[in-house]
Amino acid sequence: MKYNNPVIKGFYPDPSVCKVENTYYLVCSSFQYFPGVPIFESKDLINWKQIGHCLTRRSQIELEKINSSGGIFAPTIRFNNGRFYMTTTNNSTQENFYVWTDDIYGEWSEPIYVKQGGIDPSLYFEDDKAYFMSSGTDDNGVDGIVQCEIDIQTGRKLTPSLVIWTGSGGRFLEGPHMYKINGMYYLVAAEGGTEFGHMVTYARGNSPYATFEEYSHNPVLTNRNLGGHEIQGVGHGDLVQDNMGNWWILHLGFRQSGQWQAYHHLGREVFLTPVTFYEDGWFKAGENGTTIKCFETDKIPNSVVQNEKKCYTFENTKWDREGCYLRIPHGENYKIKENSISLKGTNxxxxxxxxxxxxxxxxxxxxxxxxxxxxxxxxxxxxxxxMDENHHYDLALCKYDNKYEVIVKLNVGEIKHVKKSVCLENDNKVSLIIHADNNCYNFCIKTEDKEVNLGRAQTKYLSSEVAGGFTGVIIGLYACGLSGYNYAEFTNFKCDYF
Structure with missing residues (x-):
């Protein structure tokens, strides 16, 4: 069958995956957004459904006034002895921790902290031992992939933190995951930085503390030399084996806005790439070591159909699962109903x-x-x-001094510019419309069944290449400056992709 990448679209970076019986479970980074660490499930690796979040309570996650692209980095999900574990970093507090649950559809535990530094922590289980690894500095001051054994009940270190691999030579060694495959231990990591030079590399050894031997053809997966191709930034992957014995890697990548427009504003997304093992136990990935938009493979039955949701409304969207808030929301300011959302603004x-x-x-x-x-x-x-507090475009209805108007505000760095302001005739309700393509957002209002264009703005100013950071564009409904108990009412929301 043929399937298209990405398999999960939009800002869902740093995927990690595990399989339990016939179901795959995947988690992603969430940074400053709440709830933290979205969870997806799939039966076929192609079609993914969001089922919840790992971090749903203030007690689990410190996000108060953190900077954009701070907060929750690169989670890992693993399953052991009937229990799910998700380990991650709160980069703003410089703490590594994990939470657990016996019910993937329910609540997760309070955090259990591990006194090992670095980022992108991962767990590996074997013979009643729990190995905890991260990308950082070990107890001897050596940089690399650092590992210790922990008491999984308490997070207490049982052994010193020691470097087990220093990578293949690329910058920003991160995202480690360990697997035991056919008696050998494989250590997969990311290098090159999560931009255009990103890549997946790996090494193998005969024990969790082996002198790991690097794959001679590293990087095993990268699009760093594919100038002009839509898919870029490929890296940070996690291996998984399907029920037919086939291996895959789920990893991040991003789509640049045009062939020669080296900007991306949708964020880092989830891609699926086939993996093939050689007879000598090494493996290769993708098409000549690259990820492509459409793979044709016999590893997935032709009966599997890739489905994609193209329209989002209040009625067909689970906003408590698919929606997100900035940092910790004030719940009293939100009323989410079946066919509307009411928001009370603040200062x-x-x-x-x-x-x-x-x-x-x-x-x-x-x-x-x-x-x-x-x-x-x-x-x-x-x-x-x-994109962040310094990079966003707003189309809004305002009332100040008993006058209603619609404004288009462009916020790019230190420049805060009202591009257009249109006064309304004492009308407290308006239809707001945004058209988007690869390069531009167009802002309109609808009056008497006609669309009135209010101008446009380029997508590249909301890209990571301009704004910095690790997130992507969020379509947000917002309110601010409302007084007393007044709520703004949002109805007839519709977002169509084509």
Whole structure:
């Protein structure tokens, strides 16, 4: 069959996967967004459904006023003796921890902290031992992939933290995962930085503390030399074996906005690439070591059909699962109903590293059409295309000094610019519309069944190459500056991808 990449679209970076019986479970980074660490499940590796989050309580996750692209980095999910474990880093507090659950659809435990530094922690289980590894500095001051054994009940270190591999020579060695395959131990990692030079590398040895031998053809997977190709930044992968004995790697990558437009604003996404083992036990990945947009493979039955949701509305979207908030939300400011959302604004704006009244969905494709009716009695409410507090485009209905107007605000770094302002005739409700393609967002309002264009802005100014950071554009509904008990009302939301 043929399948298309990415298999999970939008800002879902640093995927990690495990298989339990006939089901695959996958987690991703969430950074400053809440709830933390989205969880997906799949029966076929192609079609993924979000089933929840690992970090759903304030007690599990410290996000108060952290900088954008801080917070929760690169999780790993593993299953051992009937229990799921998710280990991750809160980069803002410089702490590695894990949580566990016996019910993947339920709540996860309080954090268990491990006194080993670095980032991107991972667990490997064997013979009642739990090995904890991360990318950082060991107890002797050596940099590399660091490992210790821990008491899985308490997180207490049982052995010193020691470097087990220093990588293949690329910068920013990170994202380690260990596997035992046919009696050998494989250590897969990422190098090159999570930009255009990203890559997957690996080594193998005969024990968890072996002198690991590097694969002679590293990197095993990278698109770093494919100039002009849409898929870039390939790296940070996790291996998984299907029920037919085939091996795969789920990894991140990003789509640049044009053949010669080296910008990406959708964030790092989840890609699936086939893996093939040689007779000598080494393995290769992808098409000549690269990831492509469409793979044709006999490893997945032709009966499997890749389905993709193309339309998101209030009615067909589980906002408590698919939606996200900035840092820890103030629950009293949100009323989420079956066919509407009501938001009460505060004096916290989108321009602050704080918790404005905001609920969003990740942008999943370049070409889209968004429409939503917004009504207010005071303040400001609308749709934001949000990369971070310094890079976002806002289309909003405002009421100040008893006058209603629609504004288009462009926020790029230190430049805060109202591109367009249109006064309304005492109308407290308006239809806001955004058209998007690879290169531009176009902002409109609908009056008397006609769309009135209010201007456009380039997508590249919301890209990681301009804004920095590790996230992607979120389509946010927001409110600010409302007084008293007044809520902004959002109805008839629709986001179509084409």
């Amino acid at each position: 916290i704006t989108l321009d602050e590293a704080d918790s404005p009244t905001f609920i969003g969905l990740r942008q999943k494709d370049f070409n889209m059409y968004i429409s939503c009716d917004v009504s207010i009695s005071d303040g400001e409410a609308g749709i934001t295309l949000y």
